[in-house]
Amino acid sequence: MLNIVIFGAPGSGKGTQSENLIKKYNLAHISTGDVLRAEMKNGTELGKLAEGYISKGQLVPDEVVIDMLAKVLDEKIKAGASGVIFDGFPRTIPQGEALDKMLEARGEEVSAVVSLDVEEEELIERLLKRGQELGRSDDNYDTIKARLEVYNNQTSPLKEHYKKNEKLHAIHGMGKVEEIFDRIAEAIEKVKK
Secondary structure (H helix, E strand, C coil): CEEEEEEECCCCCHHHHHHHHHHHHCCEEEEHHHHHHHHHHCCCHHHHHHHHHHCCCCCCCHHHHHHHHHHHHHHHHHCCCCEEEEECCCCCHHHHHHHHHHHHCCCCCCCEEEEEECCHHHHHHHHHHHHHHHCCCCCCHHHHHHHHHHHHHHHCCHHHHHHHCCCEEEEECCCCHHHHHHHHHHHHHHHCC
C-alpha cells in the first residue's frame, strides 16, 4: 500500500492537496478534521468533547484521535484500499509513533510524509478568507494564532522524527495549486512501490 502522511500548518493546503493525491493515486482519505467536524455536527459525545478543545485552538487528546483512526483505518483496509492518505494526523511525535505501530501491526508502513511549508502571513490570510467564505467559526484571528502556536510547538517537531526515518519530503507550499501538486507528485513518484 502507498501510505502518505500530509501535514503542514493550518491553512497550508493539506485538504486541497489531499484531494489531488487521492485522485492521482486512488487513495482512501482519512481526515481527522473531517471526522471530528462530522462528530461535532452530529452532537455525539466525541464531538462535544472535541469541540471544547478545538474552540480554544487546542488539539484533541491523543487517545481519542488514535482510537478513532484505528477504526477508520481498519474500515479502509477491509474495503481493499490501495493506499491511504492521512490528513491532519499525526500532529505530535507520540501520535507519529502510534501511527507507525498501528501500521506495523497491519504489515504496513508510512511510505512518505509530505510537509507543506507556507509562510505564516500567508497562512493567516488564507484562513481568514476561508472563515469568511465557509463560515467556519474556528477561522478567526485569535483562534488562528493559537492554532499556529500549537502547530509550531507540537506538530512541527514531527519533521525531525520523519526526517531521521528518511520519510520527510518538505514541499514549498506557496504558488499555484497545480505547481504545488507537481512538487508533491514528484516526491511521491520517488517512493512509490
